[in-house]
Amino acid sequence: MKLKSLELFGFKSFVDKTTIHFEEGVTGVVGPNGCGKSNIVDAIRWAMGEQSAKHLRGSEMQDVIFNGTSSRASIGMSQVILSFDLTDGRAPAGYTDYTEVQVERRLYRSGESEYYINKVPCRLRDIVDLFLGTGVGTKAYSIIEQGRIGHILASKPEERRFIIEEAAGISKFKNRKEAALRRIESTETNLARLNDIINELKRQLNALDRQAKKAERYKKIYDELKERELKLSAVRYQQWRSEVEKLETENFDLTQNETSFAAKLSQLELDSEKERLGLTEMEQNLSGVQEKFYIQQNSVKLHEASLEFQASKLKDLAKQQDTYAQEIETFKLKLKKAEEEIGKLNQGKVGFDVQVAQATEKIREIEETFRSATQVCADWQLKTESANRDILKCVGVVAESQSRLDYLERREVEVEGKIAKGQAEVDAMDRVIKELERKVKNVDTELSDLKQLGFKLADEVVIVRQDLEQKRAAFNIALQNFEDAKNDLAVKQSRLNSLEELHQNMEGFRDGVKNVLKAAGQGLEGICGPISEIIDTEPQFEAAVSAALGDKLQYVVVKSQEEGLEAIEYLKQQSKGRSTFVPLNIKTAPQEKQTFRAPGIVGSLLENVRFSDDYKQIAQYLFGDCLLVENLKKALDLWRGGTDKTLVTLQGEVVDRAGIVSGGMSLEGEALLGYKRRIEELQQEVSLSKAKVTETEKEALTLKSQVQSLEERLETLSRDSHGEEIKLVHHEKDSARLREETNRYGHDRDRLSIEIANALDEKKEIEKEKGEVVKLLEDSVVKQESLEKDLTEFQVKLTTASGEKDRLSQSLAQAKAQLEQVEERNLAIDRSVEQWIQTKLELQEGIEKRVVEINSGQLESQNLSQAQVSEKAALEKALKEMDGLAQKQKELRLAYDSLSARVREKEVDLRDMRRRHEEFVKAIHTNDLKLAESKRQLQFLVDQILERYKMDVGQYSVELSAEGWNVDEETQIVADLKDKLEKLGSVHVGAIEEYDELKNRYEFLVKQQEDLTRSLESLRRAIQKINRVSRERFLKTFELVNEKFQEIFPRLFKGGRAKLLLVDEENLLESGVEIVAQPPGKKLQSITLLSGGEKALTAVGLIFSIFLIKPSPFCLLDEVDAPLDDANIDRFNDMVREMTAHSQFIVITHNKRTMERTDCLYGVTMEEAGVSKVVSVRLGGDVKEPLSQVA
Template sequence: MVRLIQLKLAGFKSFVDPTTIQLQGQRVGIVGPNGCGKSNIMESVKWVLGESSAKEMRSENMDSVIFNGSENRKPISRASVELIFDNSLGKAPTEWSQYAEISVKRVIEREKGSTYYINNLAVRRKDIADLFLGTGLGGRGYAIIGQNTISQIIEAKPEELRSYLEEAAGVSKYKERRRETEFRLRDTRENLSRIQDVLNEIIQQIAKLESQAVIATKYNELTEKHKFHQAQVWVLKKRDASIVWKKNQFQVEKLVNELEQQTAALRKIEAEVENLRQAHIDASDEINKNQASFYEINAEVSNIENNIRNQNELLERSKKELIEIETNLAKNADDQLKFAKDIEEAEIEKVALSELYKTKEENFNSLKSSIQSVEATYLDSTEQFNQIANQFQSTQEKINLEKATIDFIHKTEEEINTRITFLNNEINNIDLTGQSLLEEKESDLADKRLHVEKIEAKIDENKSLATDLEEEIDALRQHQIEIQKELSQIEGEIKTLAQIQDDTQGNESLKSWTSQHNINTSNRLWEKLKIKTDWVTAIESALGGKLNAVLAQYETISHRPPASMVLANLNASHAYKPKNNKLNSALDVIEISDPLLMNLLSEWLSNCYIIPKGESYKNFIGNLEQGEFLVNQQGDIFTKNSVSFYGKDASLNGILLRQERLKALQEKFPSIDRNSKDISNKLSEAELQLNDYEEQADSYSEELKEALNDFHQTEIEVEKTQQSIAYANEKHSSITNEQNELKTKLTQIQIDKTTKSSLIHNLENDAHRLLEQKTLSEDIKKRHELEYESARKHVNEAEIQLQESHFNLKIIGNKINELNNRINLLTEDNNALNNKKDLVKTSINTESIEALKLSLREKITVKDEREKILIASRDNLAQKETDLRESEQKRLQTEQAVHPIRDKLEQSRLNERESKLLFEQFQNEIIESQLDEGVLSESITEKTTVKEVQELCNKLQEEINLLGPVNLAAIHELTSEKERKGYLDSQVEDLTSASNTLEDAIRRIDKETRDRLIATFNEVNKNFTEFFKVLFNGGQAQLELLGEEILDTGIQVTAQPPGKKNTTISQLSGGEKALTATALVFALFKLNPAPFCLMDEVDAPLDDSNTLRFTNMVTEMSKNTQFLYVSHNKIAMEMAQQLIGVTMQESGVSRIVEVSLEEVEKMELAN
């Protein structure tokens, strides 16, 4: 089993600083004053194990567990708690058993939620719960007992008490598995229902698709024919486009030759233009060169003029600057004289202040030496006074403590006397009678047991009937599904056959022709025929197209019908009889009562004879006369000189068999539909009956529950009566023993009271003597204190005067330094002004201005010469431009003559490309049709036109359009839907098998859980009774089931301490409830020891004697379970192997002080 060895807290409630608690013993006590944060340690363990209720943490929300600040500290944003377990024995769950230590950690950040870790791996909260599942530390665990909550365990609801038992039995994991299995079972059943619904829809869809597939097949045939003839249209158009393309190519070649002649003349003129353009460029280059030379000399003239103007302005500025420098030099000389005088005055003042400072310093040192002896005398008198005061205070506290002890002794003495009086009254009130009452209650209990058995028999009978009815309902539902499936198949087949039969009536154009001639086409020959079995194909072959003959009256036919058609008039009164008696006539296998129809058939079949089944035509061929023929069952027709093997016609093949099948299905459908409705009615009646059984079962269950409660209550009363009779004698003996113990205790108390009174008298004498000494010492202390304060005052005054003198001396020194700095700055300024003065004088020069004026006159002469050269270049350029313009005009005239030829050429090329594109387009259309061009051209002659073939395509398109909307995907969809149906059938089978498997798993889980719970209940009940007697020194207690089924019934606790006749837990006192709950928790621990147990002030309601029994039991249980508990009780503290003290020296912040009692004992033994 894992063991808790370390607890780490950081930022959790009052533990703001990182705190590590080492848990070294099996019994660890946590002590400290109220409000210091002891319970926060307990709550931190509960929190890290996954507690999600802020209420359990004594908080409004989960963020409140983070330290929220104090008087001296700010709030923080993060808290964490970590538990470290010793797993050296490998007892942890399999996933974590390989680790020697296991760390469980929870971290929370404000407004971000919690994060969980196991060995620093991020996990879910569920993983934490699974780690401690079945150990008593889960969400419904019994190993964590909070403050003032111990009694809530036995006051819990019956269902909650059962959860403690489940945790002890270790069936929590089974319940979790069962819940997950139930979810999977529910999902499986829902999936099965959905798949069955989809399957029914698919069956209907398949029937619909079968009829659409027939139409799609016919559409594909017509489309292929249309595609072939359309490809022939592209071949013909390609032939015509090829002729036009060759004609356009010849026209292009002609225009190209003409354009080349004109282009040659244009190139000659363009060469002349190019020569003139080059001459124009040379003239332009020359003018640019002359113009640049002119601009260059013009710029030089401007620069000289600007220099002359700048030199005149510089001369005026220099004269003004010399005057300003002379003025500044005179001002600086005056300031230097003034600063020198100020320095002399400051030096005199500095000497006087230095003498004053020395005097003040000598006075301060003298006073400071004299105060030291006064201070030493004052401190000695203060220390002597404090010693006497402490002795007096200690003596006074001892007096108060002993007086409190005497008060407690008086109170205890009164309580003992009161208890002795109570026990005298109690022993007189003991009732030893009650046997007659017991016999009466036992008789009543037997009657109620019989009543319960009768109700249980009714429930079993009702359950058996309901089970049989459920099986019947399942069978009816399965039968209904099969019938619905059969109905859907028949309905789909009827629609398909009807559609196929309707297709034999002809297309729309044929119907239009019959309508014009007032011919009713609804009466067909095949609808009237009834043929013997096995001869249907033979008659179909013999009649051929006549099989679809229209039986109607008709007048003169104005024009031919648009398609093949047979009209039969039933007015014929003559009957043709077979002439060949050696053969069997085909009319023998036809059964028709209508003589007119028989006359018609005799006309068509009078020369037709049948070959009997199993016979060869060779046996009968010699008996045929001229015009007669034989037919066998396969539809093959034999004459004397030929044989025609029967082939299936797309439209009339099997028309008679289909008609018979359609009629049979139409007759069968109402019968099956009625059967489906009968089953639906039976199913509704059975479901109503089942509902009645269920309501009756609920009624019986309620009646059984009331009877069981009444029975258990009576059973409890019988047991209580038995216990009270047995208890009466026991109580008398117990009271007598207690009276003797109280008298002995009273004698010892009186002896202690006498001893304490003598001790108080001696202490009061000592206190009086110390009070006199304290008063005298206090007077001496006050006198020395006044002397010390007076001397201290004189020293402070002298120190202030010394500081003022030092400050004044420092100020005058700073003043002298500042004046010297100013004089130095003035000297530097004068030097700079003299240098600037020399520089300005040097810059004044009038000779350079005259030299600039002479250079200006020379540059103006050069400028005039270059201007004349520039004008001559411009005149030359103008002449070159005139020549170039005339040549360009000639070139434009020639180019305009070329444009019309080029336009014609471009148009011819466009025509050639257009005809080529048409040719390629028709070629691509032929390629895309994926038909061989040679095959397409075989049936095309030179006289065949596009119009003829296109009209044939249009007729085919009309036939396609007459089919109406066609589902081209019907064939593929039909195959796909059949495959899907097969897949869904296998899914139904798999889901049904999975559902049965899951139901078996739930039954196995329930059986295993029930067995474990029953065994656990018996063992815990036994342990509970034993621990209760130990803790109460007698009495009775036990657990009771409120129902027969332990998986869902509640558990009730009954407890009777010695001498009590209470009937409910609520009648127990606070201490009795705490002891009873402790007995129950320890009973659970004995069966399933938890790794550790947390108890927060569980012993608070207990007196010393009960606390002693409680601690003895905890010591015994700690062999298998580690206990971490909070207590204020001295007896409880003494049983701890390790004490952890919690203090709050800093307001709002908890700290830990650890004490190992075993180490203390070892130190005492060593000393």
């Protein structure tokens, strides 16, 4: 699966369409920094599915799109196409019939992405799956950057294990396992939901069982009632009921089918996942056989190369043996000649020794005479030179004294001028300093005033800021109070509106009462209102009053019995329910006034009820015999004591005269009784809340205005303070400048004063020195004249001695010349003898070396011949093993293709079932909407009937609605039957059928639950198998890589040792991988302490070790050689060249040595700013035209 070509368009700096072709061997990419070389790496990584913009050296994914330059506009799309050659037999699963595969990725500036495999649209996951297990991918070891080298060593051991996993081929296992785990999680969620449904159904079954038994009793009465009630409503109900039943049946069928289908779908997905896992395992087996085949194929090549090398070496050794034999014969002839020459030279040397002795004696005699003459001459020379030196000293002293005198006179004039000038400058500076001191005083005065103003403004700013903070805090509190008041008002207003709406709708009243009260508003006369609204009491007595009245709270007060009869007639005619009417002139028995004062007795209930005088008789009727007590125990004690009163407790229990006790909890009566009170209370609370809202809003607005005023004041003060600060800074600068200038002038004045004093002292010194120099000059002239007279006498005597010395010197020179001639001839003979002796030794040594080489060559030839035999046998064995692996690979490929076809067929079935399942879900949703609407209509009808009659209209048949009947008789019969039914309470009539249906559904779902549980267990066993295989593969690959790493590390470092360690050997699925390295000459240490070059070489050694075990089809190295020196570069390049036997290499580099070792070289340039172009260089060829071409 070699990388054939890369095509870029609009990717980063490659704005024009650019195609780069990659050949076998090593392809180099070079260019200056910033030209876009690394964009090629980014393009390959991006096309293979990289989703991290950070890993592509960007902040967001749109950064890969060309963004324009000063001369080019930006474009809206980025496109990269990778072409892979599959003819090497290492095609990914599913592409074995292809000779080439093309991967394409596009990104639009809108953010939309497109992916293609062989021009067919696909998903990102399909591209990632394509490269899984091949060693190629965004996170695999096929792409190594300089930063990745450091990351391999610096990363955590747990992160470092990924490259071992990729080499072991278990990354696809991990992905499949994660997908299976997600499927398990989803299925477990569905199973949990199914368990909840089953538990709910079980609870409903228990409830329905009780309801069904009660329904049997209920039906005896209901069968008689259903023929007499609401026939017209039955027609409409039957229509809705039929629709609901139809929809429920459809919904049940659809739900049952969907549940069953979902279970089948889950089962099919689990089965499909199993087969995909099996397919993955088969892929790994096939990959393992392929790897063995390639390793064996590489072994055959190595054996063949070794045989070829051995044959060549034997041939070279034979040639070398002949050459050594010829050289030995030549050396023997030269050795004989050297011995003859040495004999001749030794005979001619004897006559020269006598001549040397005679010449040496003559020279000794002349040298003794010459030494005496030389001593005489040296004595007169010393006296002459001494006289010369003394004369020169006197001349120097005279000249120096005269020069010094001239200088002192000039200097005296200069010092006098300097004193006059300095005094004038001092006077001028005194005037300037006085003026500057005056200015400093004025500026200091202004500066003091500005500081005082600044302090005042700063104090005022602090005060205003503190006041502002206080006001802001108060404003925030007021604003929060305003918001709280608004929220409180909204809550209370909402409650008030709800209560008023309930009161307006007469919520809690029966239909008869509601209809009468509504009719009173439309013209029905004499209606005063319900009992619950004509009386009032304190909240603590509402429970007692409500219990004492019971249903009487819904009685309607009318002015007279005649108005009551009219109201009853109205209800009959309109069929709008029943009600009880109480006339104002109701007759009541006279009540004696009694005072009840005893422990536990609160008093008469009538005394604790408020009403108008118009309703006095009604109140007497309702509460005349009611006594209010504290609790039920006291009420029972009073009843046992023989009281004839109805006893009512504060909690709402009632004990009547007969001893019947009523109690429990019901809020209906209290609600009717308390509506008016609660509305009035809420109205008061709303009024108070409105006032509070107004008050808090006013307070907030006032504080807001104060805050704004303070903010404006603070801003003004800050601005003024800032202005004064600027003035203060300017004045401080002026003051500092004036002071500095004053100090500078003062320093200059002091300096001039010192200079003047020094000049006066210097003038005195000059005058004193002039007198001393004049005296010295006169003494030196007299001494010079005396010395010149002595010098003339010394020079005459020196001339006579020098003549004698010269004559003797010439005689000595002639004698020495004669001796040198004789000695030179003798020495020449000695040198010739030594040279011939040295030649003789070298020839003898050369003969001995050639003899040793001949013997060594013969032994090496014998070893090579034996090695050839072994190598040929190994080659034959490797060829047989390679043929066997090729056959096994073919068989596995056929089995894999068959299983892959089945998996694809199941994927098609699975997609079809998912589509059908979605159709079921949509149908259920649509049916649920229709059912909800039908039920709403049906429930509206049922609610009406239940509200009026406490019965289920659904039990009536359509046929009965057409029969005739007498309204009054039927009304009475229905009323009697209703009383019987009300004693039974609420009954669910359809509980029996629902129980059976629910039980069937419950049993069905329990069966589905068992099936899903079994499937989950099966999948968990499959995952356990994956874990076992992953452990075995990881451990095997780790050991192989570790073995290779221990071999390669010493080769790269020329010594040392290194190895890989597992952090947790007990947990192979998660254990990290640690690297231990010891370069030669160093102690074993942490890899973080290695130098940059050592780190790089260590990481390269690890990557190459993996390549030897699981070679990637291609490898991209981005400036990996940057930290390496020349020696390491050569070893690195040798290793890369060795790897090209089974992998294609693309190297981005700046190193010339690496460039020299490439087979093809691409140069990336940026002739136009921001736009990259590519040129190709073949080694030994010419530079081609740029490959970048606008498509």
